[in-house]
Amino acid sequence: MSLVFLWTDLLIWILFGAVVFGLHSIKKSKQARKQWREIFESPIAMASAVILSVYVLIGLTDSIHLKFNQENRWAPAGYENQVLSPLDLSLWHLVKNQERTYSAPFASHEYSRSILYDENGQVQQVYRPLKFAAVHLENPDNRQVLWQDLIKKSGIALLAAFLLTLVVFVFHGYFRVRAYVKRDIRVKPKRLPWNWGYLTLFLLLAVMSILYYLSHFYHVLGTDKVGEDVFYQAMKSIRTGVVIGTLTTLVMLPLALFLGISAGYFKGWIDDVIQYLYTTLNSIPGVLLIAAAVLVMQSWIAQHPADFGSSEQRADLRLLFLVFILGMTSWTGLCRLLRAETLKISQLEYIQSAKAFGMGGMHLIYKHILPNLLHLVLIAVVLDFSGLVLAEAVLSYVGVGVDPTTYSWGNMINQARLEMAREPMVWWSLLSAFIFMFILVLAANLFADRVQWVLNPRNS
């Protein structure tokens, strides 16, 4: 067994480290701690944060890639030389249980008829039973039996979800009690709405564990054209969404910060050059630019197949490239904002006072300007996240997004486009992608709303 590092894995773990470091520095600063507390004082923000962290957690477990050699006791059957993540391993039964073609959620038979020859050699059109779904039931056609089985199994899963929440509660409770004992009696901060956080966590865990447990017996969200489980696809798409939403900011932020502050602080010809740069970039339609860049890259990859080891690496590089392009085209808005704010701040008297102390250049920017811009940066990052997740879906739908072999909501929707025209309609692919994406984007937007409300100085 060996670890395989894909480029996006590496970057996402670096980003994760940076965020942990950032949280640590928030803990040190009294002011920042107070602001974050205020953010979480809203039940909606608390619930959104729980949802977001669960998504990110799933994305992270899908960002460790392992390659198994022969003879490994962890390795599932049929793993031969595949690159797998912990998420793949835990959903291995879904990879293995591939059907022939479409089947609806919780169905026991295929969605369309196929031609069969019976013993007499007669041609028959029948709904063939699924190979891996509902096989434990003696009479899966009986709706009552099916429901009883579903409710029984859901009950078990619910219990598991409850226990899991309890474990988190106890674990977290230890820290809460410790903080309570050590608290400063003079200050009485507002209570954080932990109960909302736990409620969200429990609901989320309940849905997830029901889906997960039942997925061992059914195709909970159906299967697609080639019989692949849609639940698996939707889960795997989480990583793509999270990678694009977060890594793009990693590309965008340095550019926006560096150029925006330079333009606002140094003014003069530097300001002119940067302004012309982003005005030019802004006047080219974004989708056009992205499409052109992706097409160039595609043909380049096609001409140099030797440069890429495996198809995973190729798909990963394409994802990275998309992240890069999205980052290059989306820094202008934040840059403009930072330039204006820097112009304003650099006229303030505390900057003049720092200059009177002989401070200048990078030191002054780092000490006096950057900290006063951070709220803008944070607001922009959280707001952009949901936009980028949606952008991926749109681009993949148009066909210039991620690699067709990469699981993503955009690809799922793209494939579902034709299925919608079928009679009877195949609706579950589209709906699953939509719901998974909707929950993420909604949570991100609600959270962004709260962050903006708290950090915007005009609201206090």
Place this chain on the structure above:
Amino acid sequence: MSKHHPVLSLSQLSIRIGEDDLVKKITFDMYPGEIFALVGESGSGKSLTSLAVMRLLAEGLTIDPDSGIRLADIDLMAQSERQMQTIRGKRVAMIFQEPMTSLNPVIKVGEQVAEVLRLHLGLKSKQAKAKVVELFNEVGIPDAAERYNWYPHQLSGGQKQRVMIAMALACEPQLLIADEPTTALDVTIQAQVLNLLKQLRDERGLAILFITHDMGVVYDIADTVAVMRKGELVELAHKELFFERPRHSYTKQLLKDSIPQVRQRVLQQKQALLELDDLQVHFPVRKGIFQRKVADLKAVDGVTLEIAKGETLALVGESGSGKSTIGQAILRLVNTKNGQIRWLDQKKGWVDLGSLKERDMRPYRKQIQVIFQDPFSALNPRMTVLEIIREGMVTLQVGSQDPVEQEARVDKLLLQVGLFPEHKERYPHEFSGGQRQRIGIARALAVEPDLIICDEPTSALDVSVRAQVLKLLDELQQKYGLSYLFITHDLSIVPTIAHKVAVMQQGKIVESGTVEEVIGRPQHPYTRQLLDSAPSLVKQRIL
């Protein structure tokens, strides 16, 4: 209406937010033709009282239901919001402190006034225009017909305030509420606006509720004075009585603080520390797409000055006269075009700061420091007081570089400026304006300077706080032999603080000398004009 019926009558007015009373049981009457000055420091509730009369209080603030507000024969407390709309503007009008933001920048000023006339009096466009021109003439806007078509940015601050007054008078209100209408204006313009208000009162029998914190203005304009403190009315008296025999101890202190204390200040020995010789600072005026330089704005145009050790030089002038630019030039925050800034170095003798490179300038940075006007933008909101004060010590390598010793020194500095060591872990927003100004002074003191450039350090402060800050600066001067370049537009504080005065107009020094010379026997017409415009309360004391 008879002269003996009050125009405005407040009885037991209380305003509260939640459980806290911000205004506590205020009672007074105002009569036609009376200028009623409501005096108090910021946060005393004077503006709230006026807003309550207009029933324009912000959300969350409530008027106690037992309060009585009567406008002539109308009970304002009983009016619905709809009825209030017909009263506001028509029977009670208001003018504000900041004429810049009270006028809509994209509508012609004449149109803005005409709009009010059309709305409230139902005049036709032509009649309205004629009426506006008439009003403009009345409030003393020259070429009224021409100015009708101007936009706010084309008018000066004083003219904008006149437009605001014209707008307020448009519907011939009985009561005019003036909320610090002259605070944002220069002294000469302030005097003109005050005269205008008095003249309007005489002609129209208007009652004016004049809100201010400036005792000098009160002395010039008011008939009756009411002093508010922390939401309470502490004194109410006729002007003459008020200034002759103030009763409440707070009022006495307020009067003492706002009247300049003339002190003979003589320097023991005179050794020049800084000399400016024919200093010129020009700002390029750029136009067009390639930002070509088309002209120079001569902000400082040949200034020669001298400051001795332990001396305070007051640099007086109106806004835009270039006085702040001189301070920035000495600090090398702007580049000089011509002339010399000579600084006496203990070892090297005279050094021309204007020609030094930034690196060579560093040793002198600790000798020249600055404190600013606006205590709210002078401190980085993301740094604690400790970090703010320590910054100079670290950057300029002053004193011990050991963090523990530096912290001990910060404690000492905080005590020196009248704060406490436990304040050092707090952030600037937790302090009041006066305290912030003290932090700014501590920051400057931290590097042990010889000269501090004080750029209007008291103009954003209330009078009593102003007096404290000036006292602190004076004590520090006595103790450490500091020199100050005190940039101000406020003549009234000059005799209190300065040894010498220089009067500046349009980038040039028009008159300079000792305080007695310049204030006692002004030679230049501009100096005389400045002194004439000063409130007579101030004039009586300093002349």
